[in-house]
Amino acid sequence: MKWKEKDIECLFQLYSSCKRNYEASNIQWLGCLVKFVESYFNQLEMDEKELVELYYFQDHSLKYVTICLGYANHSSTSRKCKSILKKISRYLYEK
Secondary structure (H helix, E strand, C coil), X not given: CCCCHHHHHHHHHHHHHHHHXXXXXXXXXXXXXXXXXXXXXXXXXXXXXXXXXXXXXXXXXXXXXXXXXXXXXXXXXHHHHHHHHHHHHHHHHHC
């Protein structure tokens, strides 16, 4: 099944809330979603994980992420995000 980058982005944005709620309530489908996201998150390089953590999981702005991670500008960070989403899309397609 081909995953679109937008779908992956939505799962990233839901992840933190789902993980918090799963730990509090142990609702099974939340656990499945958390494990699914973690399975492909673990395939990323360290710098990619840091970007995903700050931008998607902690919901910081691209500007903040750019400054924290030392990217040249906002566009560099945006391109890196798109690259990560494409990488995960390819990984899930091959899986």
